[in-house]
Amino acid sequence: MSGEFLPVTMEECRERGIEQPDFVYVCGDAYVDHSSFGAAIICRLLESRGYSVGMIAQPDWKDPESIQVFGEPRLGFLISAGNMDSMVNHYTVSKKHRQKDAYSPGGEMGHRPDRAVIVYGNLIRRTYKKTPIILGGIEASLRRMGHYDYWSDQVKRSVLLDSGADMISYGMGEHSIVEIADALASGLDVKDITFIRGTVYRCKSVEHIPEPLYLPSFEEIKEKKEQYARSFGIQHQNTDPYQAKVLIEDYGNQGYVVQNPPAYPLTEQEMDDVYHLPFMRTYHPMYEKKGGIPAIEEIRFSLTSNRGCFGGCNFCALTFHQGRIVQVRSHESLLEEAVEMTKDPDFKGYIHDVGGPTADFRQPACKKQLTKGACTNRQCLFPTPCKNLIADHSDYLALLRKLRKIPKVKKVFIRSGIRFDYVLEDTKSRFLQELADYHVSGQLRVAPEHVADKVLEKMGKPSHKVYLEFLKQYYACCKKSGKEQYAVPYFMSSHPGCGLKEAVELAEYIRDMGFMPEQVQDFYPTPSTISTCMYYTGLDPRTMEKVYVPVNPHEKNMQRALIQYRRPENRKLVEEALVRAGRQDLIGFGPKCLIRPYDGRRTQKAENLKTQKGYIGNNGKNGRGNQNQQSNGRQQKQHMGKKKTIRNVHKKR
Numbered sequence: 001m002s003g004e005f006l007p008v009t010m011e012e013c014r015e016r017g018i019e020q021p022d023f024v025y026v027c028g029d030a031y032v033d034h035s036s037f038g039a040a041i042i043c044r045l046l047e048s049r050g051y052s053v054g055m056i057a058q059p060d061w062k063d064p065e066s067i068q069v070f071g072e073p074r075l076g077f078l079i080s081a082g083n084m085d086s087m088v089n090h091y092t093v094s095k096k097h098r099q100k101d102a103y104s105p106g107g108e109m110g111h112r113p114d115r116a117v118i119v120y121g122n123l124i125r126r127t128y129k130k131t132p133i134i135l136g137g138i139e140a141s142l143r144r145m146g147h148y149d150y151w152s153d154q155v156k157r158s159v160l161l162d163s164g165a166d167m168i169s170y171g172m173g174e175h176s177i178v179e180i181a182d183a184l185a186s187g188l189d190v191k192d193i194t195f196i197r198g199t200v201y202r203c204k205s206v207e208h209i210p211e212p213l214y215l216p217s218f219e220e221i222k223e224k225k226e227q228y229a230r231s232f233g234i235q236h237q238n239t240d241p242y243q244a245k246v247l248i249e250d251y252g253n254q255g256y257v258v259q260n261p262p263a264y265p266l267t268e269q270e271m272d273d274v275y276h277l278p279f280m281r282t283y284h285p286m287y288e289k290k291g292g293i294p295a296i297e298e299i300r301f302s303l304t305s306n307r308g309c310f311g312g313c314n315f316c317a318l319t320f321h322q323g324r325i326v327q328v329r330s331h332e333s334l335l336e337e338a339v340e341m342t343k344d345p346d347f348k349g350y351i352h353d354v355g356g357p358t359a360d361f362r363q364p365a366c367k368k369q370l371t372k373g374a375c376t377n378r379q380c381l382f383p384t385p386c387k388n389l390i391a392d393h394s395d396y397l398a399l400l401r402k403l404r405k406i407p408k409v410k411k412v413f414i415r416s417g418i419r420f421d422y423v424l425e426d427t428k429s430r431f432l433q434e435l436a437d438y439h440v441s442g443q444l445r446v447a448p449e450h451v452a453d454k455v456l457e458k459m460g461k462p463s464h465k466v467y468l469e470f471l472k473q474y475y476a477c478c479k480k481s482g483k484e485q486y487a488v489p490y491f492m493s494s495h496p497g498c499g500l501k502e503a504v505e506l507a508e509y510i511r512d513m514g515f516m517p518e519q520v521q522d523f524y525p526t527p528s529t530i531s532t533c534m535y536y537t538g539l540d541p542r543t544m545e546k547v548y549v550p551v552n553p554h555e556k557n558m559q560r561a562l563i564q565y566r567r568p569e570n571r572k573l574v575e576e577a578l579v580r581a582g583r584q585d586l587i588g589f590g591p592k593c594l595i596r597p598y599d600g601r602r603t604q605k606a607e608n609l610k611t612q613k614g615y616i617g618n619n620g621k622n623g624r625g626n627q628n629q630q631s632n633g634r635q636q637k638q639h640m641g642k643k644k645t646i647r648n649v650h651k652k653r
Contacts, residue, residue, distance in 0.1 A: 005033055005284050006043055006055040010070055013054060021054040022046070023181070024073040026124070028089075028116040028139075029082030029103040029295075030287055031057035033280035036299040038137055039080055042177055044277040051075070051181055057284075058104065058111045061119045064127055072131055075184040077124050078177075079165065080137030081116035083295070085526065087151050090114060093524040094553075095151060102298075106290035115139075121163030132190035133165040134180060141170040141321050142528040144200045144259060145235060145249050146218045148228065148536040150525040155222045155536075158249065158257045160202055166190045168200040171321055172307060174274060175263040197241065198263030204255045209246050212258075213238065217250040225537040226544070232533045233541035239320055241265065242373030265308065265327045272333040275304070281340075298352070301341055302415075303334050305399070306356035310365040310380040311419050313449075314460040314530035315495065315523060318357050324374040326361045331399050335406070342408040349410030351403060359416045360423065360431070362396040365389055381421055382460045391425035397434060404438060414439045420446055420470040421462040436477035440485050444474065447490040450498065451509045458497030458534065458547060488517070493559040495523040496534035496549045500558065500581040507562040507574075507594060508586075520563050522556060565594045 007013045008031065013021055023046060027039045034040055043053045054073070059066035067077075082089070082103055089101060089112070097109070104111040113119040117140045121133055143159035160168055167190065169176045176198035183193045194201055194208070206212065213234060215221075221228040231249075238244040244261035251257060266274070281300075283293040308326045309318045334354070341347055353359070364370055365380040366388040380386050403412045414435065423432055435444070448467040450456050456463060471487055478485045491506060510517060525532040533541045540547050550556055558580075561573035574595050578586050586594045 003278070005031070005280055006047070006053055008055050008057070008069075008284065008286070010054075013052070013070065016052075018052045020072075020074050021070050022051040022073060022075045022185075023078055024054045024056060024067075024070050025078045025080070026056045026059060026067060026120050027080050027082055028058065028086055028112040028120070029080075030105055030111070030293045031055050031284040032103075032293050032296055033282065033284070034296065034299065035275050035277070035279050035281075036302075036304060037083055038173075039082070040279060041274060041277070042078065042080075042136065042173060044279060045174055045274065046177065046181055048277060049178055049181065051185075059120070059123075061113045061123055064123060067120070067124050068127060072128055075181065076132035076134055076190070077128070079117050079120045079124070079133060079135050079140075079163075081139035082112070082137065085139045085142070086112055086114055086116040088524070088526060091151060093522045100294070102295040103293065105287045105293060107294045108290070117159055117165075118163045121165045125164035132167075132184060133163070134167045134169055134177075135159065135163060135165045136169040136173050136177070138317075138321055140168050142317050142526070144168050144170050145215065145247070145257060146221050146228075146231070147527045148525070148532060149527070150532070150535075155228060157218060157251070158200070160200055160257055161251065161254065166201070167193065169198060170200060170259075171198050171262050171323065172266065173198065173263075174266060174270070194258070195260075197260050200257060200259045202255055202257055206248055206256050206258065209248065209258065212246040212248045215247055215249045217252070219252065226539065229533055229537040229539040229541040229544060232528075232530075233544075235528075236320070236530065236541065237376045239323060240325070240373040240376065241323070242371070243376060262323060265323065265325045268328060268330050271307075271327055271329045275329055275333055275337065301344075301347060301351055302353035303337060303341075303351065304356055305329055305334055305354050305359075306361055309357040309361060310374065311358050311361075311422075312379040312382050312460045314458065314534075315492070315532075317526060317529050320528045322357065324365070324380070325369050326364050328362055331402060334399060335402055338403055338406055338409070342406065347408065349408060351409060351412045353415040354400065354403065354412060355414060355416030357416070358419050358422075359414045360393055360396055360418045362399070363390060363392070379460065381419065382462065383457065384462075385421065385425050389425060391422055393423070393426050393429040393431035397429055397431055400434070400439065411441070412439060413441050415445065417445060417447060420448075421466050424466065424470055424473070432473060433477045433480065436474065436483065436485060437481045440483075443486050443488045445488050445490065446470070449490065449492045450495065450502070450506055452498070452502035452505045455495055455498045455502050458540070459492075459495055459531070489513075491517050491520055491563060493520060493522050493563055494550045494556040496531055496547045498550060498559065499548055500555070500562075500577055503559040503562045504578065504581050504583050504586070507565055508592075510563060510565075511592070511594060516566065517563065520560065522560055562594075571595055
């Protein structure tokens with residue numbers, strides 16, 4: 001209903017004439033009624049189809065009564081951990097607790113459990129024995145089959161079995177959730193709903209399934225890493241809705257977990273319809289006392305223009321979740337939302353982002369994808385762009401030009417990231433020049449991730465020479481526009497395939513850049529990525545070739561220290577890394593040296609300073625997470641205080 005939040009109490013339901021809601025949505029995030037939040041989309045979509053939905057946001061998982069707010073729903077419970085995986089939300093890559101939760105009131109931690117969909121599912125099942133429970137969202141989607149769990153260092157079962165739920169709606173759930181709702185409303189038992197795309201279900205017999213693909217059994221993938229890699233390779237080849245087969249995973253006497261092919265992509269009109277739903281575009285007023293929900297600030301004045309990504313980065317789960325076929329909204333839909341945005345009293349004239357997983361993807365990679373889907377045996381951009389790739393920014397440029405002309409809009413920025421190799425393939429449009437002219441706020445964030453081609457190959461990223469060519473053209477465009485702007489790279493340490501030799505190569509590149517990178521991230525083995533499969537098995541699931549994987553905490557600390565080699569607290573680790581890599585030539589007083597020879601007095605002074613400031617050092621167990629947060633904080637402050645910190649070149653030490 002337009003102009004109202006979804007009911008969060010039974011009293012609000014009754015005010016609307018609802019004595020028993022059709023669905024109750026249980027979410028690990030606070031309730032934010034905005035199109036950037038999956039829970040809001042699913043609930044508003046169901047509401048538009050005539051179904052009533054009650055919202056239970058962040059229930060107390062220790063209290064069974066917290067999920068009984070609306071009583072038993074007529075059709076079923078819907079469960080999501082929220083916009084983030086609950087484990088990623090809670091823990092750094094070093095498995096240390098994070099300090100803030102942007103999706104909770106006031107940024108407070110502690111409002112959701114670890115492995116939220118499992119906890120919520122069991123909490124509901126203990127009270128409502130037979131009520132249908134459907135899981136959705138990224139946490140359930142990426143754990144829909146047997147998977148490696150980094151936090152326990154174990155292969156775990158499908159989340160469907162551990163949660164007590166009946167089904168999973170995986171990926172983008174608009175199509176599947178409506179079909180599920182209609183099936184339940186027609187009187188079908190949830191156990192008989194086995195025919196819907198984009199769903200996973202459990203059963204005792206699979207005789208009814210024509211021509212499925214059998215994955216290695218759960219016992220096999222649990223016992224043998226080779227079988228795990230093989231299983232994930234099959235799953236990765238079956239993420240396309242036009243070509244995917246039904247996948248079956250055997251759990252012995254517990255039956256089978258069956259994955260139907262993905263749902264078909266949304267059409268442009270369907271995308272427009274979704275984003276035209278009557279969102280309140282903010283958080284529920286009940287959170288005002290605690291200062292609201294921090295996550296809204298990043299997306300409040302941003303536009304989601306697309307979904308899906310054919311970039312194919314191996315450390316990203318987007319292809320497993322959203323798919324490789326790009327889906328877009330029309331210009332009219334985006335312009336309408338932008339105009340509404342300008343009516344907000346807090347709007348200052350700046351649209352912060354126009355994008356999605358990759359901002360400059362505004363159409364499928366090639367015409368074939370529209371009817372036959374994405375290729376199962378090759379990537380669109382890796383190792384080099386496919387000859388059938390349509391590299392064309394003309395539609396995106398036209399959209400940006402229209403947005404710039406809207407009254408009250410001063411600037412339109414692009415923050416969600418561009419794919420620089422895709423930009424280089426477009427030789428016809430003026431995208432790069434207009435990007436430099438109008439859409440960069442001093443610093444363009446790009447993600448080369450590394451400089452060693454050996455590592456880039458395992459990342460699914462283009463070779464380093466491609467990035468260098470992009471920089472050349474970008475800076476030429478900045479010069480032509482008369483603006484002093486910079487490209488700020490994101491780098492990743494400890495990715496599979498990266499040894500100390502490659503880490504030193506990256507440190508040398510950072511030395512030659514003349515400034516410290518704004519963001520450095522240790523590789524985080526999240527569920528259902530090729531890189532995570534490499535991390536766990538030591539095998540590339542696409543080729544079954546062996547891959548070197550830095551798993552030792554001390555080596556990972558050394559790799560990270562090399563990227564941040566200027567910090568006094570990292571000096572010992574950097575020296576050890578250089579010695580191990582046989583690069584003592586980088587220890588000395590020359591202009592190419594990373595560190596000076598050991599000086600006991602200066603080093604002790606640095607250690608004392610580190611202790612006084614409360615730094616957590618790289619001691620093998622505790623260093624990575626907090627250090628990352630603190631460093632980013634310092635750099636952000638520097639950026640706020642100095643206009644041109646990007647030019648902070650080497651200083652004498």
